[in-house]
Amino acid sequence: MSSPLTGDKENANPNPRFGTVQMANEPQGLKRTGSVLEWGSRKKPTKTDPLVHHGRHFGRTVHAFANIHSLILAGLSVEQPDLESTQQRREYRVFKKLLKMIPNFEERLLEAGPEEIVLMAGLIQKGASSSRSDDTSSMKSAAIDWITPENEPLKPSLFRNQKVDRGFNHEVTGRLLCPTSLDWSDPEIKAGLRNKEITISGADWPRFLYRDEIYDPEDPWKGLLRAELLVLHIFTSPSSTEDAPRATRSGNARIHGMTRVTPASIAYTATQVRFALSSATTFCRTDRDTDSETFYTSLLELLEDLDEEEEIKALLSWWNGRIFPSASNTRRIAPENSALSNIRRKRASKKASASGRAGGK
Numbered sequence: 001m002s003s004p005l006t007g008d009k010e011n012a013n014p015n016p017r018f019g020t021v022q023m024a025n026e027p028q029g030l031k032r033t034g035s036v037l038e039w040g041s042r043k044k045p046t047k048t049d050p051l052v053h054h055g056r057h058f059g060r061t062v063h064a065f066a067n068i069h070s071l072i073l074a075g076l077s078v079e080q081p082d083l084e085s086t087q088q089r090r091e092y093r094v095f096k097k098l099l100k101m102i103p104n105f106e107e108r109l110l111e112a113g114p115e116e117i118v119l120m121a122g123l124i125q126k127g128a129s130s131s132r133s134d135d136t137s138s139m140k141s142a143a144i145d146w147i148t149p150e151n152e153p154l155k156p157s158l159f160r161n162q163k164v165d166r167g168f169n170h171e172v173t174g175r176l177l178c179p180t181s182l183d184w185s186d187p188e189i190k191a192g193l194r195n196k197e198i199t200i201s202g203a204d205w206p207r208f209l210y211r212d213e214i215y216d217p218e219d220p221w222k223g224l225l226r227a228e229l230l231v232l233h234i235f236t237s238p239s240s241t242e243d244a245p246r247a248t249r250s251g252n253a254r255i256h257g258m259t260r261v262t263p264a265s266i267a268y269t270a271t272q273v274r275f276a277l278s279s280a281t282t283f284c285r286t287d288r289d290t291d292s293e294t295f296y297t298s299l300l301e302l303l304e305d306l307d308e309e310e311e312i313k314a315l316l317s318w319w320n321g322r323i324f325p326s327a328s329n330t331r332r333i334a335p336e337n338s339a340l341s342n343i344r345r346k347r348a349s350k351k352a353s354a355s356g357r358a359g360g361k
Contacts, residue, residue: 180207
């Protein structure tokens with residue numbers, strides 16, 4: 001039996017792999033098993049709909065591996081939000097975020113029949129799957145630019161559209177992917193990673209997550225998820241990784257009206273970067289080499305841990321300042337000699353004079 005957040009490979013079956021969902025042309029009721037935060041079907045609905053657009057944003061900023069149909073069924077079945085298990089509470093929070101993201105979606109669900117729910121869930125799932133696929137494809141090439149030294153060639157060189165020489169097979173990507181618990185400069189460690197005698201859990205985080213790849217075991221929060229490699233590409237357009245001011249950049253964030261990062265968006269970005277650096281060719285949640293879902297989930301659980309609230313707030317503030325500076329809490333105050341300040345002074349002076357005359361009568 002699968003654990004709550006494990007399942008089969010992405011391309012294994014056109015039907016939903018994590019949770020059993022009865023399709024619209026079947027006469028009986030809808031069924032599901034397993035966790036609703038497990039990867040849903042990649043079967044593509046043919047109808048285009050705004051729900052696909054919302055699904056793209058949902059996958060990037062709320063939960064990357066959710067089975068949308070099962071999530072909806074579980075959410076609608078909850079009568080009291082005071083749920084027993086941590087997993088159920090997490091799933092319900094994700095469901096509520098989905099409802100908040102899509103205008104009037106809760107009303108549509110309550111009025112919909114089983115077949116329409118299947119259709120709506122499929123459209124959202126299509127969006128989440130397509131955004132993940134698009135990001136994986138674009139980052140495959142872009143990652144080479146990110147790791148190439150300025151004004152120098154990458155040695156040895158790497159193909160943009162092939163990944164076989166990445167991961168622990170390459171000196172640079174291997175160093176970036178090496179877990180903080182291991183020493184990449186140790187020849188035995190390096191050989192063990194390359195010949196797969198040493199296997200890495202997704203919960204054993206790589207050094208690229210840390211600013212300048214520096215991990216301090218005495219202060220493991222120091223520099224965590226503040227690496228420049230992480231803030232590039234996904235929530236800005238490809239050109240925005242160059243010299244354009246971030247406040248004017250286009251990209252996925254602007255398209256979806258996004259002005260703040262979320263814990264899930266940081267975890268998603270890190271997961272995509274990790275996959276881009278790896279030698280894996282298929283984004284597969286159960287692949288032993290990448291263990292992507294464990295990696296994503298372990299980051300997300302930390303970033304949603306109330307006991308880590310102070311560090312999380314500081315991290316989110318750092319990301320927002322880097323990607324959305326124009327939406328930050330900083331205020332720009334007009335100088336005293338500006339036209340705006342002068343208008344306000346004149347207005348205040350007139351009000352004071354009028355008030356004085358009225359008081360003297």
